[in-house]
Amino acid sequence: MQEHDENLPENSEENQEQFIPETNEATPKETTNPSEFESRIDLKPLQESVEQIKKQIAKFIVGQNEMIELLIISILTNGHSLIEGVPGVAKTITAKLLAKTLDVDFNRIQFTPDLMPSDILGTSIFNVKTNDFEYKKGPIFSNIVLIDEINRAPAKTQAALFEVMAERQITMDGMRYDMSPPFLVFATQNPIEQEGTYRLPEAQLDRFLFKIDVDYPSLEDEIQILIDNHKRLDVMDFDTITSVLSAEAIQKYQNLIKQIIVEDNLLNYIASIIHNTRNNANLYLGASPRASIAILNAAKANAAINGRDFVTPDDIKRCTKAVLKHRLVLTPEREMEAFTVDKVVDQILETIEIPR
Structure with a gap:
């Protein structure tokens, strides 16, 4: 025991002597890496632009921060968004204001039961002067397209949007017409009224990056709405x-988002979430690979607008519900029990271990 006690301090001193140089060598690496990491992507211009957009919208819209942020993320990821809420919660106005902050073309299409595909895509008209048919482009040819009450058009008209939303092109009379970038569809629908509406096909729902649920404002926000409305005399x-971003700037930021860093364990985390939806006893239909890509891109944009050039698990969790809620279908038994897709997504996120 005495020999062991004598050796113990000697060994500890040796260990200390060996350990000190290692820490000294590691210190410069730790101090240099952050500076190299921060200089990889300059996100300040993007953040300033996002704040300017929010300030412009705040001139008329009180609250609804979640809807506004998700719509901005959809622009940065070049994804379409479906906005669902009862009448009067500023769905259409917010989309119009957001389009107004962008220096791009904007068209609004009001969907009705008698709307035909040619009313959206355009049609070929015979030109007497040239003795030939001439293609007249429809209102879908724009940069930002607001489709109001999208669920009021029949399936034939809904199908007209499949190609243009997925591939950003239109095929008419054997000719292909590409949409000018950026091309984004913001669609609204009312979840309450069922008469005179048509359920959107799953194939079309899958083409939307987000489904954004818009709720009633809080009491404080409603009071502020009344105050603002009274001050501007209901005008x-x-x-x-004022416009904040041009078409070129939007494309620049969209390319910048693609450079956001995502670690492999976070890619596995996203894949695990999507895989769970396909093997979940509460779900009749799970999510496709398009959903996992949507979560990845949305998480990148969320990280960027928060000033980070790397994705965290919180970025993924923040965007997952808006990406999945319109892609998942509950089993009939769960629907009868008044279960919701949001609850299923919450359970999945609680079940899967968060990467460290």
């Missing part, structure tokens, strides 16, 4: 909205 002058 909304959209000409006071």
